[in-house]
Amino acid sequence: MLTYTIRRLVLSVPTLLFISLVIFLLLKLAPGDPMASQPLTIPPEVRERMREALGVGQPWYIAFPKWLYQFFVVEPMYFSDAVFGTDLAQGQQRVISWQTRSPVMDIVVQRLPQTLWVVGTAYVVAILIALPIGIYSAYRQYSWFDNAGTFVTMVGFSVPPFFSGVLVIVVFSVQLGWFPSIYDTTHRVVDWETFKVQLQQMIMPVMVLALQITSQLSRFMRASMLDNLNQDYVRTARAKGLSERAVVLVHVLRNSLIPVVTVIALGVPSIFGGAIITEQVFKVNGIGQLLITAIQANDLPMVQTLTFIFAVLIVLFNLIADVLYGLLDPRIRYD
Amino acid sequence: MTDTRADQPAAESAVAVAPEPVPSAPPRSQWADVWDQFRTHRGALWGMAVFALILALILVGPFVYWNDPKFVPTGRDFLELRDTRPIYVALWDGDAKVNWAHPLGTDNIGRDTLARLLSGGRVSIAVGLAAMILSVVLGTLIGVLAGYFRWLDGPLMRLTDLFLALPLLPLLLVAVLLFRDPLSGAFGPEGGTFILIVTLVGVTSWMQTARIVRGDILALKEREFVLAARSIGTKPSKMISRHLLPNVMSPIMVSATLGIATAIITESALSFLGFGFPPDFPTWGKLLFDAVDRMELYPERVLWPGLMISLTVLSVNYIGDGLRDALDPRIRGR
Numbered sequence: 001m002l003t004y005t006i007r008r009l010v011l012s013v014p015t016l017l018f019i020s021l022v023i024f025l026l027l028k029l030a031p032g033d034p035m036a037s038q039p040l041t042i043p044p045e046v047r048e049r050m051r052e053a054l055g056v057g058q059p060w061y062i063a064f065p066k067w068l069y070q071f072f073v074v075e076p077m078y079f080s081d082a083v084f085g086t087d088l089a090q091g092q093q094r095v096i097s098w099q100t101r102s103p104v105m106d107i108v109v110q111r112l113p114q115t116l117w118v119v120g121t122a123y124v125v126a127i128l129i130a131l132p133i134g135i136y137s138a139y140r141q142y143s144w145f146d147n148a149g150t151f152v153t154m155v156g157f158s159v160p161p162f163f164s165g166v167l168v169i170v171v172f173s174v175q176l177g178w179f180p181s182i183y184d185t186t187h188r189v190v191d192w193e194t195f196k197v198q199l200q201q202m203i204m205p206v207m208v209l210a211l212q213i214t215s216q217l218s219r220f221m222r223a224s225m226l227d228n229l230n231q232d233y234v235r236t237a238r239a240k241g242l243s244e245r246a247v248v249l250v251h252v253l254r255n256s257l258i259p260v261v262t263v264i265a266l267g268v269p270s271i272f273g274g275a276i277i278t279e280q281v282f283k284v285n286g287i288g289q290l291l292i293t294a295i296q297a298n299d300l301p302m303v304q305t306l307t308f309i310f311a312v313l314i315v316l317f318n319l320i321a322d323v324l325y326g327l328l329d330p331r332i333r334y335d
Numbered sequence: 336m337t338d339t340r341a342d343q344p345a346a347e348s349a350v351a352v353a354p355e356p357v358p359s360a361p362p363r364s365q366w367a368d369v370w371d372q373f374r375t376h377r378g379a380l381w382g383m384a385v386f387a388l389i390l391a392l393i394l395v396g397p398f399v400y401w402n403d404p405k406f407v408p409t410g411r412d413f414l415e416l417r418d419t420r421p422i423y424v425a426l427w428d429g430d431a432k433v434n435w436a437h438p439l440g441t442d443n444i445g446r447d448t449l450a451r452l453l454s455g456g457r458v459s460i461a462v463g464l465a466a467m468i469l470s471v472v473l474g475t476l477i478g479v480l481a482g483y484f485r486w487l488d489g490p491l492m493r494l495t496d497l498f499l500a501l502p503l504l505p506l507l508l509v510a511v512l513l514f515r516d517p518l519s520g521a522f523g524p525e526g527g528t529f530i531l532i533v534t535l536v537g538v539t540s541w542m543q544t545a546r547i548v549r550g551d552i553l554a555l556k557e558r559e560f561v562l563a564a565r566s567i568g569t570k571p572s573k574m575i576s577r578h579l580l581p582n583v584m585s586p587i588m589v590s591a592t593l594g595i596a597t598a599i600i601t602e603s604a605l606s607f608l609g610f611g612f613p614p615d616f617p618t619w620g621k622l623l624f625d626a627v628d629r630m631e632l633y634p635e636r637v638l639w640p641g642l643m644i645s646l647t648v649l650s651v652n653y654i655g656d657g658l659r660d661a662l663d664p665r666i667r668g669r
Contacts, residue, residue: 019500026506029513031564032390133357154378154656160609163619163641166627170634220612269502276504277604295508310502318500 004324012315017068019311020304024064027300070095071305075105099299108287108305114185115286118277121202122209127264130214134221134260138229139248149218156215165208165281172204179204183284205282209275213267220263224256231255258328265321269313356609372661379657384649389647393456402437402447404454404617417445418450421635440635442625452639455617459599460647462532462618466598469537471591474544474584479575481545482552492549495542503539507601511537511610524613532605532612544590551583592655596648603644619644 042050058066075095077088081254094103137146173181179200189195228234229252237247283289287306294302361503373379397404408416424431433440436560439449511531518527539623555561556579564578603620605611612618614625619640 015497015500018497018597023506026509149662150378154649154652155645158596159641159645160603162604163637163645165621166623166630166641170630170637171341174631174634190479277607280608291505292508295505295512296667301510303505307502307505307509310505311500313504314500 001323001326005319005324007275008319012319016312016315019185019315020308021064021298023304023311024067025060025138027304028060028063034301046101061110067095067304071308078103078105095301095305097294097299097302099297099302104302104305107290107302111285111287111290112282114183114281115272115275118183118202118205118279118284118286119209119271122206122244123213123268123271125206126210126213126217128132129210130217131221131260133214134218135248135253135256136200138222138225141226149222153215153219156211159211161208161212161277162281164211165204165278168208169281183282185285186249200315205278205284207278208281209271209278213271216267217263221256221260224259225252228256248286258325262321262325265317265324268317269310272310272313341520342594347622355617369661373657376660378653379661382653382657385646385650386654389643389650390460392408393453393460396453397450400453402450404446405615406446408445413445414462416441418443418633420622420633421448426633436474439639440633442636443629448636448639451617451622452619452643455619455622455640456643458612458618459530459602459644462529462536462602463595463599463647464477465529465533466536466540466602467591467594469533470541470594471544471587473537474541475548476588477581478539478545478548479552479579482549483556483571483575483579488549491545498542499541501539504604507535507539507605508608508610511605519613525616528612528616532602536601540594540597540601544587544594547586548583551586552579555579555582555627560596566573589655589659589662592651592658596651596655599648599651601642 035273041241070093074092077092078088078094080088095105096102097104097107100107107304133149135151137143140146169181172178181204183201187198187201189198234247234252237251238244242251263269272288275286276291278284279286280292287309291303293299294306408412414433416437418432419429419434419437419440420428422433422435422438424440425433437447437449439452440445441447442451477491477495481488481495514531515528518531521527522530534572561574561578564574569578599619602611603616606618606620607624609624611624612621614621622640623637623644626633626640630637
């Protein structure tokens with residue numbers, strides 16, 4: 001298992017390098033010019049020098065290794081300086097955003113907590129709702145509960161977040177006035193009252209995201225339970241005289257959870273993608289919203305870094321899912 | 336006991352010798368069986384009815400309906416016709432500005448909402464269908480090549496894995512930004528964006544189809560009928576088109592159905608984020624996006640496009656669900 005994990009880790013390095021090259025070359029084609037927003041009074045030769053300083057005109061085989069060096073060597077140095085108080089970086093050039101002229105990673109670190117907070121809560125809520133629904137609808141297959149659950153999950157699949165989000169805003173903030181429609185990221189939780197406000201503003205984005213995740217997970221949980229409920233070992237367990245509760249919640253559930261756990265792991269990166277839209281609807285200024293504004297403002301270093309972070313997340317969680325599958329299911333051995 | 340045992344072989348041989356009974360009914364085709372199973376799935380039938388209704392509405396509607404989606408009233412008409420509410424609002428709000436000539440109201444420059452909804456639906460569904468066809472063709476091609484030719488398997492599957500590892504939504508947004516202007520110049524703003532979005536959605540959604548098709552082809556290749564076909568000297572091209580492709584039609588059809596839903600949602604998401612069609616060219620996602628700013632005053636402008644997207648996708652998903660069951664011979668027998 002360990003050798004398999006190491007082999008996969010080593011293999012993911014060329015994959016990530018290739019993905020970053022693809023993103024880099026795609027962005028290289030971008031028509032945008034970082035100097036477009038500068039005043040027209042700047043003389044052309046100064047403009048040319050500024051462009052050179054930003055490294056715009058370089059061919060990709062020079063620019064790409066430089067970006068790699070900045071991203072994988074310089075940025076971790078700054079990270080360790082900030083966290084452990086070392087002095088590795090010594091003022092080396094960082095990846096700079098064209099929009100704000102500040103280091104890209106600093107902005108990402110500022111924005112990340114909002115995204116993680118909303119997306120993470122939504123994911124946990126979704127898992128907590130989806131698993132019981134999936135278990136019960138499989139146990140009572142074709143009952144009214146199962147049929148209703150199927151319909152609700154189908155609706156959850158089909159209603160895109162940019163509609164369900166807008167819909168709950170119309171109903172709960174415009175008509176009823178229960179929750180604010182805009183997520184206030186400057187809000188600090190200090191006592192019970194502010195905690196209640198935080199809860200109120202989180203409830204809508206979290207539920208919109210959770211609806212989507214719940215519908216996928218509970219379908220999967222139901223299918224996996226159904227596969228296991230007709231197995232021979234279940235009949236054996238019942239024949240031994242175990243209580244129904246023990247049969248379903250211990251024997252069947254544990255086996256059914258194996259594929260579900262991997263699906264949960266696989267879903268994490270796609271949630272960051274889905275959060276782009278939800279963040280846009282509720283005006284959460286997380287990394288999704290950062291990406292949209294960066295694309296609109298032609299801020300290529302920012303776009304490059306964010307897309308690459310998404311790619312790293314996908315590759316990483318694919319790896320985690322595969323390793324988990326091997327760890328949980330002794331029948332699966334990769335080596 | 337022993338007597339009956341001894342009798343049985345004799346009886347069996349008698350049956351074997353006797354001429355086969357003439358079947359009373361003509362043989363049933365596979366598609367009749369599939370249809371019979373499909374009919375038992377209530378959700379799928381409803382989905383088909385709703386989808387057919389939506390298709391009929393957007394295809395026939397613009398010919399029957401009297402308002403032009405692009406017509407903008409001028410002068411005094413402009414003030415009178417802009418921002419009218421749907422007629423049903425008059426039920427609970429007597430002072431609402433309604434106009435029987437515009438059943439679903441008008442937008443802030445006086446264009447008719449229902450007419451825009453109908454013509455927007457044409458674009459949304461056309462994008463969905465075209466992108467689905469592209470993605471299914473690509474996925475089938477890559478899946479068949481990878482499954483049939485051993486030397487192509489490794490490279491093509493690595494390519495599939497690579498596409499699966501790409502962060503698709505961010506890349507789609509970037510790509511729209513990059514290629515919108517050159518394509519708009521070549522094919523006009525609407526045609527260029529249409530080609531761009533269809534290509535992008537198609538090129539980024541073929542991976543699941545390719546994986547399923549490859550798996551099925553790999554299993555089929557080991558079967559006797561393929562060996563038989565090869566032994567009479569069938570060429571690879573004929574082998575694929577006559578023996579392998581018909582046998583993988585069912586998973587392809589299911590992923591095609593579900594592909595329409597994904598494509599419609601992706602197009603609407605792009606439009607919603609402001610990376611879709613040009614401003615005066617309505618699609619459902621674009622209508623929704625334009626209406627969000629004033630949804631406190633005019634919730635119906637958000638509601639109807641969103642409802643149309645959701646209904647279409649829901650019905651298509653139900654059809655896909657029913658098809659999956661109907662095309663699975665293990666379920667069909669029961």
